[in-house]
Amino acid sequence: MRKIACLMTSLSLGMALAAAAPAAAQEAAQAAAGPNLAPGTVVYDSEGAEIGPVSSEVGDNIVVMLGDKPVTLPKNAFGQSDKGPAITITRAQLTAAVDQAAAQTAAALDAAIQPGADILGANGSAVVGKVKLVEADGIVVATSSGDVKMPRHAFFLSPKGLATSFTAEQFAAAVAEATAPAAASEAVADADTETPDRSAN
Structure with a gap:
């Protein structure tokens, strides 16, 4: 009977180890793969x-x-x-x-934002303007289309130097939009100056 009991115990332990092996292997695989770092975790x-x-x-x-x-x-x-x-x-x-x-x-960044510094587009492939003035409420940038003031948070340091968060195309569009009202006002002022005074007639 003792031999039978020992045999049954050995069989039970063997079955338990066999059942535990897949779970242990799964845990080892998860540990090797690293922790779950999916978004939201x-x-x-x-x-x-x-x-x-x-x-x-x-x-x-x-x-x-x-x-x-x-x-x-x-x-x-x-x-x-x-x-x-x-x-x-x-x-x-x-x-x-x-x-x-x-x-x-x-x-x-403060050290890089100095008058005369080149400003690169977000992709770093083109110079979109130069720092003209550093003011408390923003940075005045000189461009081929005119001057435009931009907030400080629109700038960052790239591996190539001072850059803006806009691409060259986006920056050009923003400058055009910002300078359009001023250009329109100048055109109106010029038109008023050139219009003859007919009140004397």
Whole structure:
């Protein structure tokens, strides 16, 4: 009877291990594939605090929303926690790093926005104008079609230098639209000047 009992126990353990093998293999495959970083998935910090949802995937990077700020992190910065995908630093540390990077970017942009600086289109292939004046409420840009004032947030630093968020075509259209009222006013003024005064007749 003891031999039969031992045989039954061995069979039971074997069946249990066989049943567990596919589940273990599936978990191993999931671990090898990495955490789920699909858009909408909530990301956590190293202490289990919520950071925010995944916004999008851009190449080898993942964009996560930290409040209203999009934060771009490499895929290899994420691991798997009990709650879901997580990074290895705290939310406070991430916030500090993001704020510091934003301050450095703003300082570099301020240094680049100087009178005479070339401005590239968004694709970086063409110079669309030059910085003429730096004012508190915007940047005056000199173009072949005339001067136009643009908000500071319309500019950024590209690998090639100062650039605008518009393509060359969009920028030309915006300049034409902005300068049209002034051109129309000048035309009306010229017409009034050239019209003879008939009141004397």
